[in-house]
Amino acid sequence: MERQLAIIKLYKEKFPEMKTFKQISQHTGIQLTRVFRLFNLSAMKLQEFQIFERLIKAVDGKDESIFSIVDDCVSELSLEASEELKRTMQRRLHLKKLKEKGNHSF
DSSP states (O other), X not given: OHHXXXXXXXXHHHOTTOOSHHHHHHHHOOOHHHHHHHHTTOOOOHXXXXXXXXXXXXXXXXXXXXXXXXXXXXXXXXXXXXXXXXXXXXXXXXXXXXXXXXXXXX
């Protein structure tokens, strides 16, 4: 939820001219009622988060997000290579959780 609040706040800062839900809906391509719900803290889907993130990054001129890189990997690499990347990410998350659990056991 923190990331959702942060991305919405950043969007509002980067696009102050988008004052209404209708304008935001047209700008993002997200349905009007869904924009209303998102701005009233309904859980944001990954695809919606990516839309806001891409718009913000386009204004800032920053590099691609990890999500767009993952999308490219899935569509461009072989299934085997994609699975290897997936396993690597899962192992890193698992190791992080183990380290956190180990720090709390003392």
